[in-house]
Amino acid sequence: MVKRYAGATEALKGVDLRVEEGEFFGLFGPNGAGKTSLLKILTGQLQPTAGSATVLGIDTARDPMAVKAAVGIVPEVESPPSYLTSYEYLYFVGRVRKVGSLDARILSWLDFFELDGMRSTLCKDLSKGTRQKLMLAAAFLHEPRVLFLDEPFINLDPIFQRRLKDWLLEYRAKGGTVFMCSHLLAIAEKLADRVAVIHDGRIIASGSLSEVRGQYDDLESAFLHLVGKP
Amino acid sequence: MLELLRFMLKEEFRMHTSYTTKRMFLMFPVMVTLFSLAIALTSERIFLDTPLAQVLLVLHLSVFLYGLSVGAFGFLGRQYQERATGYRNYIVTTPATLPMSFRQTFLGMYLRDAIFYILLLLAPMALGVALSVPWTHFRLTSVALLFLATLLTFLLGMSLSFAISTLYVRSVPAFAAAVAAVSGLFAAAGLLDVVPLESLLPGLGLQYAVPPYAASVPAALGYAGLATLLVLALTAAAVLFVEDRYESKTSRSADTLPTVEARLPLFRSSRVLLAKELVDLKRSGTPVKMLFSFVLPLIFLAFTAWFVRNGLAVPVGFNTVFYGGMVGFFGVSLYNWLNNVDGVDYLASLPLTVPQVIKVKLRAFLILTTWISTLFVVAISWLNQDTRLLWLALPVMFVVSVYMVVVTAYLTGLRTNSFFFNFGIMAKFSVMSMLPDICLTILSFTVDRDLVFSVAGIAVVLVALGVTTWILYRGLEARWGRAEFGE
Numbered sequence: 001m002v003k004r005y006a007g008a009t010e011a012l013k014g015v016d017l018r019v020e021e022g023e024f025f026g027l028f029g030p031n032g033a034g035k036t037s038l039l040k041i042l043t044g045q046l047q048p049t050a051g052s053a054t055v056l057g058i059d060t061a062r063d064p065m066a067v068k069a070a071v072g073i074v075p076e077v078e079s080p081p082s083y084l085t086s087y088e089y090l091y092f093v094g095r096v097r098k099v100g101s102l103d104a105r106i107l108s109w110l111d112f113f114e115l116d117g118m119r120s121t122l123c124k125d126l127s128k129g130t131r132q133k134l135m136l137a138a139a140f141l142h143e144p145r146v147l148f149l150d151e152p153f154i155n156l157d158p159i160f161q162r163r164l165k166d167w168l169l170e171y172r173a174k175g176g177t178v179f180m181c182s183h184l185l186a187i188a189e190k191l192a193d194r195v196a197v198i199h200d201g202r203i204i205a206s207g208s209l210s211e212v213r214g215q216y217d218d219l220e221s222a223f224l225h226l227v228g229k230p
Numbered sequence: 231m232l233e234l235l236r237f238m239l240k241e242e243f244r245m246h247t248s249y250t251t252k253r254m255f256l257m258f259p260v261m262v263t264l265f266s267l268a269i270a271l272t273s274e275r276i277f278l279d280t281p282l283a284q285v286l287l288v289l290h291l292s293v294f295l296y297g298l299s300v301g302a303f304g305f306l307g308r309q310y311q312e313r314a315t316g317y318r319n320y321i322v323t324t325p326a327t328l329p330m331s332f333r334q335t336f337l338g339m340y341l342r343d344a345i346f347y348i349l350l351l352l353a354p355m356a357l358g359v360a361l362s363v364p365w366t367h368f369r370l371t372s373v374a375l376l377f378l379a380t381l382l383t384f385l386l387g388m389s390l391s392f393a394i395s396t397l398y399v400r401s402v403p404a405f406a407a408a409v410a411a412v413s414g415l416f417a418a419a420g421l422l423d424v425v426p427l428e429s430l431l432p433g434l435g436l437q438y439a440v441p442p443y444a445a446s447v448p449a450a451l452g453y454a455g456l457a458t459l460l461v462l463a464l465t466a467a468a469v470l471f472v473e474d475r476y477e478s479k480t481s482r483s484a485d486t487l488p489t490v491e492a493r494l495p496l497f498r499s500s501r502v503l504l505a506k507e508l509v510d511l512k513r514s515g516t517p518v519k520m521l522f523s524f525v526l527p528l529i530f531l532a533f534t535a536w537f538v539r540n541g542l543a544v545p546v547g548f549n550t551v552f553y554g555g556m557v558g559f560f561g562v563s564l565y566n567w568l569n570n571v572d573g574v575d576y577l578a579s580l581p582l583t584v585p586q587v588i589k590v591k592l593r594a595f596l597i598l599t600t601w602i603s604t605l606f607v608v609a610i611s612w613l614n615q616d617t618r619l620l621w622l623a624l625p626v627m628f629v630v631s632v633y634m635v636v637v638t639a640y641l642t643g644l645r646t647n648s649f650f651f652n653f654g655i656m657a658k659f660s661v662m663s664m665l666p667d668i669c670l671t672i673l674s675f676t677v678d679r680d681l682v683f684s685v686a687g688i689a690v691v692l693v694a695l696g697v698t699t700w701i702l703y704r705g706l707e708a709r710w711g712r713a714e715f716g717e
Contacts (some may be wrong), residue, residue: 040578068582082573120485
């Protein structure tokens with residue numbers, strides 16, 4: 001798959017990747033390596049310049065709406081709508097996604113992220129961490145089969161990092177698939193079944209954790225070596 | 231300050247060109263120059279029907295209104311200060327993290343917009359007239375004076391709007407009082423004739439103090455000095471009104487979205503989107519801003535028409551049908567406001583398309599504006615004792631409103647403000663708006679001479695606009711279906 005932006009910036013220069021259902025897949029790479037472009041193509045937010053991507057049997061370029069309806073997406077930047085309350089944002093997402101038993105689900109996620117006390121606060125006045133929790137709750141609300149997470153742990157305190165990690169492992173155990181981009185290699189190392197390293201628009205390594213780690217003690221050392229910054 | 235201004239100008243230029251290409255953006259001032267040249271070349275014919283004094287009055291009022299719309303960024307002050315995240319951010323928000331003051335950056339913004347829009351519009355306009363000099367009766371000195379006078383009028387409008395809009399952020403009652411005072415002054419000039427209009431628009435006074443009206447150097451200098459003084463005083467006041475230290479307060483609200491949604495049973499699939507749009511508008515205080523940018527031009531339009539008819543004693547046929555059409559054309563600014571309430575990046579992760587959201591905004595536009603436009607047309611017909619034509623004026627207003635907003639949505643999508651500086655889009659918009667405008671204006675003038683002909687002509691125009699509206703509305707899917715959400 002290739003992605004070239006107007007202005008000739010080539011974000012992806014031939015990416016070939018397969019993630020199995022029920023897998024926790026981690027994608028790592030330096031800033032500007034092409035992680036977010038790839039994630040946006042996989043979730044129907046961007047069209048590839050060449051090649052194609054299929055998620056749950058759906059061609060993401062041909063039917064982006066079907067992909068977005070089927071998966072849960074946590075974007076790179078936490079930006080819920082400024083003038084809705086926390087509750088209303090989840091209500092809005094639930095109505096767009098046609099989620100059943102909506103009120104009960106919203107209350108359950110507000111409770112999970114301990115947002116009950118802020119349910120009536122306008123999103124523009126929430127802290128970055130709280131916005132991130134809200135974006136996560138919005139992605140999980142419709143119980144999707146696949147989750148695409150771009151830096152999901154960013155801005156979360158250690159308590160909620162732990163809570164989220166546990167929930168994601170439980171989700172995978174129940175058959176869910178996770179595709180996660182992150183710079184937090186230590187966390188990813190504990191969660192991912194398989195990983196890939198993307199650098200300058202190309203996948204330069206992929207496989208199980210032990211395969212990618214190779215001779216190094218941890219993923220961080222292997223990553224630095226792979227991207228040429230040992 | 232100069233360094234800051236340099237960066238802000240670069241930022242503004244890059245922001246506009248990021249939505250189009252540099253060439254298309256730079257074609258915009260070229261287009262203004264060519265338009266202006268064309269008007270100047272045909273000016274002798276225009277002056278046969280419309281006296282120069284009237285042309286200058288309309289020009290200065292238009293430039294003043296344009297200045298008012300450009301300077302209204304003071305409304306955005308708190309939003310800039312609150313903006314902590316987003317895919318794009320601007321220099322104006324940097325005082326939050328750097329040892330700079332918001333007052334300084336707002337002054338920078340004022341100077342940036344003044345320079346930017348002078349180069350984009352006023353200078354090309356003057357250049358167009360200057361280029362006509364070999365073929366027309368204009369002289370370069372009078373073109374230079376025209377530029378100076380319109381520049382002062384533009385800056386006056388901009389600084390007045392800047393001051394009033396920053397006042398709004400401080401105190402809504404003070405803002406209302408200021409708007410009432412300014413409206414009162416213009417009413418005193420236009421309706422009661424107790425304040426000379428030249429003292430409110432000294433740029434116009436400067437124009438009337440030089441040939442062909444007079445040749446009074448002291449009067450010209452006096453008006454130029456008064457205008458400069460007013461611009462400086464208003465800008466200084468605006469900068470003082472900017473809150474330099476802003477403490478964010480937590481806004482809480484009852485969860486009204488489900489209730490609002492339940493009140494919109496007619497809208498089926500788009501109910502929740504429309505409900506969100508209405509909730510957003512209410513909580514962001516946008517209706518006040520919309521009212522400011524919609525009602526004020528309407529009042530000025532009514533004032534100009536009244537002044538031309540009674541002040542200048544020129545018998546023009548501005549009847550209710552004419553106002554119906556004009557109200558429809560002003561609706562474009564409201565659609566622009568609808569696109570400026572909040573970012574839409576978060577919608578990218580939901581199963582929604584840009585055309586769906588555009589259509590919801592069009593519905594919100596109709597809900598919000600139809601009653602204001604209707605009230606205005608009814609009020610102006612009553613004031614002008616011309617209610618007999620309401621039956622014709624209201625359909626004209628409604629069809630033109632819907633047509634104009636659909637044209638704008640089709641051409642600019644969710645980025646109205648930026649796309650209007652794209653030469654290609656502006657050219658299409660000009661053709662699509664001017665043609666029906668000219669047709670309806672001419673036909674409205676013939677109502678009293680030949681009612682049957684006039685009504686038949688207007689009916690044909692309205693049917694054509696209706697069909698075009700339908701085609702463009704259906705075409706939204708094809709034009710914007712692949713567009714991405716985002717600033």
